[in-house]
Amino acid sequence: AQSVAQPEDQVNVAEGNPLTVKCTYSVSGNPYLFWYVQYPNRGLQFLLKYITGDNLVKGSYGFEAEFNKSQTSFHLKKPSALVSDSALYFCAVRDPYSGNTPLVFGKGTRLSVIA
Amino acid sequence: DVKVTQSSRYLVKRTGEKVFLECVQDMDHENMFWYRQDPGLGLRLIYFSYDVKMKEKGDIPEGYSVSREKKERFSLILESASTNQTSMYLCASSPPTGGNQPQHFGDGTRLSIL
Numbered sequence: 001a002q003s004v005a006q007p008e009d010q011v012n013v014a015e016g017n018p019l020t021v022k023c024t025y026s027v028s029g030n031p032y033l034f035w036y037v038q039y040p041n042r043g044l045q046f047l048l049k050y051i052t053g054d055n056l057v058k059g060s061y062g063f064e065a066e067f068n069k070s071q072t073s074f075h076l077k078k079p080s081a082l083v084s085d086s087a088l089y090f091c092a093v094r095d096p097y098s099g100n101t102p103l104v105f106g107k108g109t110r111l112s113v114i115a
Numbered sequence: 116d117v118k119v120t121q122s123s124r125y126l127v128k129r130t131g132e133k134v135f136l137e138c139v140q141d142m143d144h145e146n147m148f149w150y151r152q153d154p155g156l157g158l159r160l161i162y163f164s165y166d167v168k169m170k171e172k173g174d175i176p177e178g179y180s181v182s183r184e185k186k187e188r189f190s191l192i193l194e195s196a197s198t199n200q201t202s203m204y205l206c207a208s209s210p211p212t213g214g215n216q217p218q219h220f221g222d223g224t225r226l227s228i229l
Contacts, residue, residue, distance in 0.1 A: 032215050041225070042222050043119070043207075043220035043221050043222045043223050049215070051215045096215070100211050102148055102218070103217075105158040106157060108158075
């Protein structure tokens with residue numbers, strides 16, 4: 001069975017500092033991994049994905065994520081946080097060998113960037 | 116850009132009513148999904164559909180049904196609404212290209228059952 005964990009419910013960071021939102025996954029093979037962001041009273045917006053290739057993936061709004069197979073992690077990062085990055089972030093996984101199944105989401109991490 | 120439109124942003128209904136939540140996508144996607152989102156529980160899959168007139172149960176289908184009569188439209192039905200179905204409901208769609216494509220979400224319907 002595939003699953004994803006976001007170990008932190010809340011992350012606080014000062015504006016201008018680097019930010020990291022953690023995600024670990026469990027699948028039987030090589031995963032497809034995704035990050036989404038949700039602003040208040042909105043749906044989820046796709047940020048980036050890892051399918052294969054380079055372990056460092058770049059996405060929207062200056063975000064990037066690093067796939068680490070040995071640690072089964074896919075942490076979201078940004079070199080310099082903005083107050084406007086404050087939102088709810090979701091990591092999601094899909095096992096490629098399970099066919100076209102729905103994404104499995106983590107419970108989300110609330111990021112607060114403090115001015 | 117993919118557009119997933121949910122018919123209502125906010126909805127208030129009474130216990131026992133039959134409630135319809137509508138979702139339309141404009142990208143000819145085969146796959147459509149309904150989730151509910153609750154604080155501390157993340158997104159939980161209710162139902163999904165791979166094609167017209169097809170449906171699959173997700174993790175929490177009890178108390179819900181779905182309808183997919185046309186490819187672009189996926190409806191979620193609360194047969195007899197209860198207060199524990201008060202939640203944010205999110206619809207999503209995706210193409211069937213081997214699973215390496217993201218799901219695209221609507222803005223959600225915040226449903227209150229009184």
